Amino acid sequence: MPITAETARLKRPLSASMGVARALLLLASVRVRSCAAMRLGCTVGIDLGTTNSAIAVLREGKPLMVPNRHGETTTPSVVAYTGDGVLVGQDALDQAAANPKNTIIGAKRFIGKQLSGVRVDAARAAFDVGEDECGVVFNCPAAPAPLAPEAVGAELLLELLRDAERLVGQPVARGVVTVPRVLHP
Numbered sequence: 175m176p177i178t179a180e181t182a183r184l185k186r187p188l189s190a191s192m193g194v195a196r197a198l199l200l201l202a203s204v205r206v207r208s209c210a211a212m213r214l215g216c217t218v219g220i221d222l223g224t225t226n227s228a229i230a231v232l233r234e235g236k237p238l239m240v241p242n243r244h245g246e247t248t249t250p251s252v253v254a255y256t257g258d259g260v261l262v263g264q265d266a267l268d269q270a271a272a273n274p275k276n277t278i279i280g281a282k283r284f285i286g287k288q289l290s291g292v293r294v295d296a297a298r299a300a301f302d303v304g305e306d307e308c309g310v311v312f313n314c315p316a317a318p319a320p321l322a323p324e325a326v327g328a329e330l331l332l333e334l335l336r337d338a339e340r341l342v343g344q345p346v347a348r349g350v351v352t353v354p355r356v357l358h359p
Contacts, residue, residue: 216342218349220334222327224282227251229334231342240338249337253278253329255316262333274300276316281326282353284310 217232218240226248230237239247244264254266254277261269270277283295289305296303302313304320311320335346 216338216344216346216348218335218338218346220331220349220351222282222331222351222353223251224280225251227330227334229338231338233342240334240341242333242337249330249334251280251282251330253281253326255314255321257316260329262329270300273316275302276314277301278312278314278321278326281312281323281330284312284323285327285353287323 219230219232219237221228227250228248229240231240232238241247242249242263246264249263250267252263252266252270254261254269254273256269256273256276266277267279270279278301279299280295284292284303287310289296289303289310292303292310296310304311304313306320308322310323312323312326313320331351338346
């Protein structure tokens with residue numbers, strides 16, 4: 175079964191002992207693609223930031239920053255859960271004041287952590303930060319189950335991938351994700 179944002183959200187496949195490489199694979203929501211799609215697809219670079227994220231495609235050997243739906247080349251690293259679905263980026267940030275318990279800001283700082291290691295960040299959050307046997311979870315009333323920080327990151331990465339695929343008109347086949355933060359407990 176391919177890992178998607180949906181399966182990552184409903185099942186907690188990561189344990190605290192899994193390595194960073196596996197965490198990145200989950201975050202990237204790797205999709206199985208055929209060899210033909212690999213030849214046709216584009217290559218991207220993603221900066222998964224705590225505050226903002228960005229994606230660039232490789233065009234004729236040079237990086238081209240990808241604008242999101244709002245025409246911006248950076249996307250706020252914010253994900254919100256509503257009764258109607260998931261909002262990502264600026265749309266999520268715009269409704270954060272009205273929906274603070276379901277709006278996750280700065281999820282990256284919780285990836286791979288136990289609650290004891292992020293108590294200060296958890297106390298500052300407007301959303302409910304808890305813990306299960308695998309580590310930190312977010313308890314959002316609008317979500318069907320507690321959310322792993324990796325699942326929230328996957329939602330953001332999927333949005334960035336959609337932006338890139340919309341720009342180039344072909345699937346993303348290869349990519350590099352930078353996650354500039356220490357991810358081990």
